[in-house]
Amino acid sequence: MKFVLAAAAFLLGCDAFSTLSAFKPVTRLSSIADEFGIPCEDDCSTSTYKNLPASVHPGVVSGQALIDLLNHAKENGYAIPAVNCVSSSGINACLEAARKNDAPIIIQFSAGGSQFYGGKALNNKNFGAAIAGAVSGAFHVRTMAEQYGVPVILHTDHCAKKLLPWIDGLLSASERYFQDHGEPLFSSHMIDLSEEPIEENLEICKEYLGRMCKIGLLLEMELGITGGEEDGVDNSDVAQEDLYSKPEEIYQTYEELSSVSPWFTIAAAFGNVHGVYSPGNVKLDPKILGRAQEYICDKLGDAAPANKLPVSFVFHGGSGSDVADIREAIGYGTVKMNIDTDTQWSYWEGIKKFEEKYHDYLQGQIGNPEGPDKPNKKYYDPRECLRAAEVNTVERLGQSFADLKCQNILGLGPMNEATNVLGPRRGGLPV
């Protein structure tokens, strides 16, 4: 039965649809908790949220539920934080932060982060390690997101031309997952061909969008170049004008991709830079996004949407940005902001503060200020420093959720205190 439904949806295709309502929603047929009989505090397979469209549910959302969630963000003036993760610990911190802020979250893996998730020693020939690492991370997110009760968009970050085999592998994984579950493994993927000529960028993106929308996957594409350096890609000396997209280019992209499917977002360049630099070094111009929306609405005429925001934008290089610029970009239809550098720092800073606090207990297995033969096991247990990293990251993400006005979206109220906690007692170390 499952297979028949999935196959029918697969054959639907999505060429030439011009409105979202023309899409058959991809039905969610099972949850991990159901499938494996994992007890859930709430009924995590069927829960919905009182403030959100009924399609949006706890766990990984894709297909129509994903579109409904992004539209809800656009209509209600918030953007969803998209955090790069490289470990299950980082993912758990994101899920905890989402639950504490009562909000959806986007968890994403870069190509390098995916390989790290699989293990740096594993041969990455044909991107095997990066594909397996991302699939492994996806199952972790799928399993745990339901337990935290929050909707999660599971995404992959920048994929340049030479990395396309990585995405090909992940698309194959999603297509197989779709056969059994009626939904893709991931929610969305980014393809970043901004270094290629725009014609080639659009041609390849259209090809991928055609394959992806058939199983309810959304495409994020990049126009113009994000400056700075991230995941080994260095754009710190590109021409200034390439850091700002033109309305005509955004319109051309909107038109061409819409001819395939409306399931795409655009990471347009408005002076964004990856990384954090001294204040004044980054000149963001969010008005570029507003001017593009106006330009496209003029071209669309009566076909323009009522909210006058035809494009869903993605904000790259958000770390270190002024909150006024962030809010302005949200007003122009930005529904997702990437956060990497700031949470890289918060994770490390948690470990740094932990080491500073317990320095004298962390210099050997035996011997500390309380005596030369006192054991230090409970201090160097990796759970302690990793938890310190998580707590610091949850706190930092709280600021991101606030900046993006992405708080109290779900209506779940405060998170319950954890019960039946095993392992090192929380707060068990001396102050």
Ligand SMILES: [Zn+2]
């Ligand atoms: Zn980026």
